[in-house]
Amino acid sequence: MRKQIAAANWKMNLTLEGAQGLLDDILKEAVQPGANQQVIFAVPFPYLMMAKERVTQQGYAVAAQNCSNKKSGAYTGEVSVEMLRSIGIDHCIIGHSERREYYGEIDEILQQKLALCLDHGVTPIFCCGEALDVREKGKQNDFVREQLEKALFEFSGSEMKKIVIAYEPIWAIGTGKTATAEQAQQMHAFIRSVLAEKWGLDVANDVSILYGGSVKGANANELFGSPDVDGGLVGGASLNASEFIQIIKALKH
Numbered sequence: 001m002r003k004q005i006a007a008a009n010w011k012m013n014l015t016l017e018g019a020q021g022l023l024d025d026i027l028k029e030a031v032q033p034g035a036n037q038q039v040i041f042a043v044p045f046p047y048l049m050m051a052k053e054r055v056t057q058q059g060y061a062v063a064a065q066n067c068s069n070k071k072s073g074a075y076t077g078e079v080s081v082e083m084l085r086s087i088g089i090d091h092c093i094i095g096h097s098e099r100r101e102y103y104g105e106i107d108e109i110l111q112q113k114l115a116l117c118l119d120h121g122v123t124p125i126f127c128c129g130e131a132l133d134v135r136e137k138g139k140q141n142d143f144v145r146e147q148l149e150k151a152l153f154e155f156s157g158s159e160m161k162k163i164v165i166a167y168e169p170i171w172a173i174g175t176g177k178t179a180t181a182e183q184a185q186q187m188h189a190f191i192r193s194v195l196a197e198k199w200g201l202d203v204a205n206d207v208s209i210l211y212g213g214s215v216k217g218a219n220a221n222e223l224f225g226s227p228d229v230d231g232g233l234v235g236g237a238s239l240n241a242s243e244f245i246q247i248i249k250a251l252k253h
């Protein structure tokens with residue numbers, strides 16, 4: 001059965017002190033994830049070990065927000081998947097729209113990162129989603145299908161089962177403008193149908209598809225209530241303990 005996931009994406013926010021305080025505030029509430037639920041904190045690189053030490057006891061996981069597309073070697077400033085694995089990190093966000101847009105991460109690079117994650121037993125949280133102009137033209141399904149094809153279609157069904165997908169419409173990221181539950185459900189069902197076409201229903205039904213884009217405490221229940229929305233990848237609201245706790249509580253069981 002696929003997992004229901006609340007994933008925090010802190011992006012480039014918080015000092016060490018702020019990060020420790022936020023985690024401690026969330027841990028105080030001690031929300032126990034159910035058997036098919038997962039809570040993940042994607043924190044900046046310098047806080048990975050601190051976060052891992054703090055949250056593991058509660059049954060929560062920690063993710064990196066990015067990794068190198070190279071295995072190892074002379075790549076100043078890069079962080080390899082092997083390094084992440086060596087400090088016990090087993091999740092990594094790949095292909096966030098901010099990385100695609102500001103750091104030129106094209107499909108080929110994303111494919112390389114995904115392959116390295118899969119080789120090292122790190123679960124990729126692969127992001128996709130269209131910009132506003134694409135949606136206004138009604139081309140969002142074609143656009144997302146192409147993103148999936150270009151980054152994921154070289155992998156086998158058993159590899160695909162190890163990947164989490166996050167649908168994050170760019171027009172909803174950090175804008176306060178959330179996709180309606182209906183828009184999210186439609187796209188998630190479409191993504192699942194693309195996976196089913198390529199790898200079969202067994203694989204498609206096993207992949208968690210998260211929604212991202214202005215998720216907050218007040219809309220999480222409605223969004224996560226849709227059958228194909230398996231939780232969320234949360235930016236802004238994940239920096240607020242009570243908001244994120246509410247989001248965790250909104251996960252389906």
Ligand code: 13P
Nearest residue numbers: 009173174213214235236
């Ligand atoms: P917001 O929740 O701030 O809209 O960000 C979404 C996001 O980009 C998560 O990866």
